Amino acid sequence: MNLRGMAAIYRSEMARTRRTLLQSIVSPVLSTSLYFVVFGSAIGSRITEVAGISYGAFIVPGLIMLMLLTQSVSNASFGIFFPRFSGSIYELLSAPVSYMEIVMGYVGAAASKSILLGLIILGTAGLFVPLQIAHPFWMLLFLVLTAFTFSLLGFIIGIWAEGFDRLQLVPLLVITPLTFLGGTFYSIDMLPPFWQGVTLLNPVVYLVSGFRWSFYGVGDVSLAASLAVVVAFLAVSLAVVSWIFRSGYRLKP
Amino acid sequence: MPPAISVTDLSKTYASGFQALTGINLEVKAGEIFALLGPNGAGKTTLISVICGLVNPTSGVVLVDGHDNIRDYRAARARIGLVPQELTNEAFETVWNSVSFSRGLFGKAPDPAHIERVLRSLALWEKRNNRLITLSGGMKRRVLIAKALSHEPTILFLDEPTAGVDVELRREMWEVVRGLRESGVTIILTTHYIEEAEEMADRIGVIQRGEIILVENKQTLMQSLGRKQLTLELLEPLVSLPNALSDYPLTLSDDGQALVYRYDTQQEHTGITGMLEELRKAGIQFKDLHTEQSSLEDIFVNLVRENP
Numbered sequence: 001m002n003l004r005g006m007a008a009i010y011r012s013e014m015a016r017t018r019r020t021l022l023q024s025i026v027s028p029v030l031s032t033s034l035y036f037v038v039f040g041s042a043i044g045s046r047i048t049e050v051a052g053i054s055y056g057a058f059i060v061p062g063l064i065m066l067m068l069l070t071q072s073v074s075n076a077s078f079g080i081f082f083p084r085f086s087g088s089i090y091e092l093l094s095a096p097v098s099y100m101e102i103v104m105g106y107v108g109a110a111a112s113k114s115i116l117l118g119l120i121i122l123g124t125a126g127l128f129v130p131l132q133i134a135h136p137f138w139m140l141l142f143l144v145l146t147a148f149t150f151s152l153l154g155f156i157i158g159i160w161a162e163g164f165d166r167l168q169l170v171p172l173l174v175i176t177p178l179t180f181l182g183g184t185f186y187s188i189d190m191l192p193p194f195w196q197g198v199t200l201l202n203p204v205v206y207l208v209s210g211f212r213w214s215f216y217g218v219g220d221v222s223l224a225a226s227l228a229v230v231v232a233f234l235a236v237s238l239a240v241v242s243w244i245f246r247s248g249y250r251l252k253p
Numbered sequence: 254m255p256p257a258i259s260v261t262d263l264s265k266t267y268a269s270g271f272q273a274l275t276g277i278n279l280e281v282k283a284g285e286i287f288a289l290l291g292p293n294g295a296g297k298t299t300l301i302s303v304i305c306g307l308v309n310p311t312s313g314v315v316l317v318d319g320h321d322n323i324r325d326y327r328a329a330r331a332r333i334g335l336v337p338q339e340l341t342n343e344a345f346e347t348v349w350n351s352v353s354f355s356r357g358l359f360g361k362a363p364d365p366a367h368i369e370r371v372l373r374s375l376a377l378w379e380k381r382n383n384r385l386i387t388l389s390g391g392m393k394r395r396v397l398i399a400k401a402l403s404h405e406p407t408i409l410f411l412d413e414p415t416a417g418v419d420v421e422l423r424r425e426m427w428e429v430v431r432g433l434r435e436s437g438v439t440i441i442l443t444t445h446y447i448e449e450a451e452e453m454a455d456r457i458g459v460i461q462r463g464e465i466i467l468v469e470n471k472q473t474l475m476q477s478l479g480r481k482q483l484t485l486e487l488l489e490p491l492v493s494l495p496n497a498l499s500d501y502p503l504t505l506s507d508d509g510q511a512l513v514y515r516y517d518t519q520q521e522h523t524g525i526t527g528m529l530e531e532l533r534k535a536g537i538q539f540k541d542l543h544t545e546q547s548s549l550e551d552i553f554v555n556l557v558r559e560n561p
Contacts, residue, residue, distance in 0.1 A: 002327065008357025012346070019345060087341030091400065094305040094335050095358045096327040252309050253267055 005097040009105025010112075013079050017113050024075065025117060028067050032121045035063050036128040039185060050187050051218045056129035061212040062184030063125070068118050068143065069150050069179055069204065073171050076110035076154030081167055084159070084250075093252065099245035103155065110151035111144070118143050132215065138223075139214035145230045146207055150175075152237035159250050178204045183212075188220045203229050255319035257283045257408050257439035258304060263313030265299055265463075273299040274463045277313070281441055281456075283407075286434055288454035288471075289443045290553055296463040297443040298338060301410050305335045317408065331359060334401030338412040338443075340393045348372070348388070349381040352399045359404035371402045374429055391418045398426075402433075409433060411442040415449060427453060447550040451475075457549070459556055467556060475549060483514040483525065485532075486541040495535040501528045512539075 017024050040056035047055040083089040092102060125131060133139050161167040182204030188196050199205055200221070210226025213219035219226065244251070258281040265274040273296050281287045291297050302308040304315050306322060306329075315322040317329035343351055352368055372378045375395040380388060385396060394414070401409060411430070415423040423446075430453060434440055444450055450457055451471070458468040467474075490509035501524060504513050512532075516523045532539075 002360040004360045004362070005358045008354050011357075012343075012350070012354050015350070016345075083343070086344060087337070087339050088343055090307055090335065090337050090341065091355060091358065093307050094330060094333065096330040096360055097358060098327075248309055252307065 002095075002097050002101055005095060006101040006105045006108075009092075009097075009102065010109045013106060013109030014112065016079070017075075017109070024071075024113065025120065028071055028117055029120055029124055032063055032067055033124055033128075035059070036125060040128055050190075051216070053216050053218075054129065057131060057216075058187075058212075059185055060122070060125045060129065060131065061215050062179075062182075062208050064118050064121050064143075065146065065182075065204070065208045065211055066176075066179045066184050067121055068114050068146050069175050069207075070171055071117055072110055072114040072147050072150035073154035073157060073175055074167075075113055076107055076151040077158035077161065077167055077170075078154075079106050079110055080155055080158035081161055081164075085164075089251070099242070103152075103241055103245075107148060107151045107155050110154060111147040114147040114151065115143055118147070134217045135214040139211070142207070142211045142214055142226075142230070145234065146211070149230060149234040149237055152234070152241060156237065156240050156244065159244055162250075178202055179208075183208045183220055203233060206230070254283055255316065256280045257285075257318060258441065259316040259319075260300075260304065261314045261316075263300075263303060263315065264311045265296075265303055265308060266311045272463060274303070274310075277463075277465055279458060279465055279468065281408075281439060283318075283439050284434065284437055285455040286430070286440045286442070286453050288450035288457050289441065289460060290445075290447065290450055290457060291443075291460035292557055293445075295460045297460055298412055299463075300460065301335070301412055301441070301443065305333055305410060306330055331404070332407045334404065334406030334409045336394075336397045336401045336409070336411045336414055338416070340390060340397070344386040345384055347382050347384055348377055348396055348399075351385060351396060352403045355400040356403040361404045367405065368399075368403060371399050374432070375399050376425070391422055394418055395426075398429075406438065408439045408441070411440065413443055413445065415444070415446060423449075447553055451549040459553065461557055471549070474552065475546070480551075481516055481544055481546050483516070483542060483544045485512040485514070485539040487511060488538040488540050491537070495531075495537070497531050497535055498528070501531070503528070512537075 036056065036059075039059055044055035044059075049055065050058045083092060097105075122131070157167065157170050161169075181199065182202050183199070188199050188205060191199060206221055206226045206229035209219035209221045210223060210230070213223055213226065243249070258279070260277050260279040263274055263277040264272070266272045277300060279300075289297050289300070299308060303310045304317070304322060306326060315329075318332050320328040320332075322329040346354070349368070349372075352372065353363065356363065356368065369378065372381055375398055377392065377395055377399055380392060385393060388396065394416075398411075398414065414430075415426055418426065427449070430440055430442075442449070442453070454471050456468065457471050457474055459466050487510055491505055491512075492509060494503060494505055502515050505511075506513065514525070514528060516525070
């Protein structure tokens with residue numbers, strides 16, 4: 001194991017976060033706060049309770065998930081895309097580090113940042129609405145698993161993307177719509193039966209539901225289903241990453 | 254002691270179908286400076302990239318200090334420092350952080366004293382806190398060298414190391430490279446400044462269309478393939494060559510002031526003595542004479558021309 005190599009990647013990625021503090025921490029916190037003001041306080045005051053929880057509190061887990069998914073993907077994808085783009089990836093590929101060490105360095109840093117962000121947003125949310133966390137262990141587990149899984153997805157996108165436009169494509173066209181339609185702002189039993197069925201095909205529903213369950217003890221789907229979807233997603237992402245490195249896809253001609 | 258680099262039957266065909274390398278066999282001895290010469294697109298960078306693990310070979314084996322560069326990649330890569338041709342770097346990092354990152358990436362414990370030595374030897378110490386994006390091209394090149402040296406490699410690849418570096422700085426970099434060789438580092442460089450190879454290299458390999466067409470000691474190469482010419486400046490101009498001298502490969506300059514005699518240093522008898530004897534007999538006197546030897550550049554151009 002080249003632990004020092006892995007740590008070097010991790011540290012340099014975290015240093016990048018510090019250099020770009022404004023966009024990487026401050027702006028997601030600001031935009032989440034705006035969601036609370038608009039949906040939580042302004043509109044939320046007109047909405048009755050959802051599943052026995054005030055609307056403002058109800059959307060907290062969904063909002064954290066929304067940020068967790070988009071930030072994990074965009075941070076991890078940029079982290080590996082930039083060295084590819086600038087050419088400095090030569091150093092990574094010629095160094096005595098294994099593929100897993102490279103992935104752990106990049107994905108670990110991206111996930112750490114997302115987790116940190118999630119906790120900051122959670123703290124921010126506490127300023128707007130009264131919060132309760134029924135199952136803190138599960139809450140952290142979902143936070144960590146989701147952050148790693150979607151950072152892996154971001155890593156894959158960063159290797160696949162051939163330009164900055166593609167880098168934005170997946171977060172914009174896939175992640176954001178899936179999250180908005182994934183029960184972030186509503187409980188899916190508020191939908192007509194047909195759309196409820198369609199929604200169940202959306203993996204984000206399971207993430208939001210599981211995460212919300214860890215807060216309030218209620219979810220749209222069972223805890224087991226939520227956990228199974230996260231783990232399945234993680235397994236698929238790991239398989240794709242290991243295929244990328246074995247085949248040298250977009251990395252080694 | 255195994256050779257620093259040993260390449261056996263190495264071929265590389267890219268996905269596009271382009272065959273960049275064909276059956277390369279090459280050994281680089283530990284401690285030498287090996288220059289790889291070849292025209293653009295000959296396969297120099299592909300060969301280096303395969304050895305360093307940036308490009309997957311289609312077939313063949315690469316041993317680095319006896320370690321297979323795929324099966325035993327950690328041991329192989331830990332020995333190698335690579336300075337790429339393109340000026341690529343992390344732009345927003347500082348010189349110090351970027352160089353320290355490289356050391357960590359290669360699994361070495363932090364050693365600020367070593368990093369300082371490297372930066373000082375490359376005249377980068379004053380710039381250590383500057384961001385890479387603010388540096389000039391020549392400085393960026395030196396940062397890449399510093400990164401490669403940060404982890405104390407025993408084998409250093411320099412792909413076009415002095416491209417875009419001014420003459421004075423180039424001489425300084427040659428000094429750094431010589432210093433490294435003295436400390437036991439094996440150096441493999443590609444260059445299109447033939448002057449550089451002539452100045453630095455112990456051995457020279459010429460690559461052409463993905464094949465190594467020649468590997469030779471620089472001295473031997475310059476002796477065996479080098480041609481010499483002897484120019485005699487005459488006291489009195491001549492209108493034509495005397496008949497007695499017609500057997501010699503002599504040419505008379507247009508103004509009749511000089512005779513040029515071309516000969517091959519490989520030949521046992523260069524015919525110089527006989528030619529001078531005939532000149533004396535013919536009563537031709539000369540005021541000066543000088544010889545010129547073909548440079549490595551001439552040798553290289555001839556080689557590449559002969560192997561189309």
